[in-house]
Amino acid sequence: MMGFRNYITYQQTQGNTGCMSAPLFLVSGSISARTALSQIHGESLHPLYKGVKRYIEDVIAEVGAKRVFILFGLNEVAVNGTEEPIRYLDTLIGRILEQSPDVEIYLVSTTYMVQGSEKKLLNNKNIRILNSNRRAYADKMGYGYIDIANNVCDKNGFLPSSYSTDQYVHQNYISYAIWEEVMLSYASHLIASQG
């Protein structure tokens, strides 16, 4: 998500706002739902907001956000495999809704890895299981689900190397332009379905 934040920031500096007028990215490197729930301290990975490390749910309430797009996954799977992430996500969403009961929640799929870069826990098989679990969870809870992963993968289900900056999981602006298109398309369908 940090890469997507940089892409959107770049677009804004170029005067291109696209579908993202003024998004607030509550992100930091290596953050996961599990670490977002942990206690804030000097070395914790909680995102900076106005120069202070903050809990995500507090900032969402403070700014009065109407829609929250959540993308955690890679750092969860790398440490916990596929089952635990949904539990952490559910707890985090619970905290968000406790303070902001009217907020709309959208889960975003975790994108795949470049061929040859997979590891013991962090691999495309586990990412697929995670995404499937997350989609089922979103359906059950009435949250939105945005499938970006299957729009930035090749026919064998890998992240194309031409979309990656490190031939691993991190992506370039070509890939993030597709993310933006997918989100815009999702929003268009949502608006159309709401009449």
Place this chain on the structure above:
Amino acid sequence: MKKTLAFLLAVLMLISLAACSKPAQTKPVADIYSAIETSVALPEMLPLADEYIRNYYGIDTASLDEYIFRIASDVVRADTVILVRIKGDKTAVRDALELILKQKLAEMQNYLPDQYEIAKKSKVEVSGDLVTLVISPDRDAIYKIING
């Protein structure tokens, strides 16, 4: 002859004294950054907008005299160049930059060890009106340019 020589020396001394008393020229931070870009092979750097600087770093750019905020576009690079000129109290800006560095270290420590090592060698510098944070494998070369 001796009198002429003494007179010329006196004139030269006066010229030297006049040059010394002239106030030092302040180089705009944009020019400093241009010189860095020319001399050092930085990765692709992303300029940060005022809103970004305010939202995430808590710095109101209206309170700064001059500023350059650049981070690496690629999130697997820690490279950061922040040059701020502020005539008033520098405490808040210095503290904000300290926090940016601390956050970068936390993010990189167990994730990108090579970038963590680069970030670990950095610190916030205050020199005159200039408050700077440079995270780069070429930090020393960049500071040579900053310090003129």
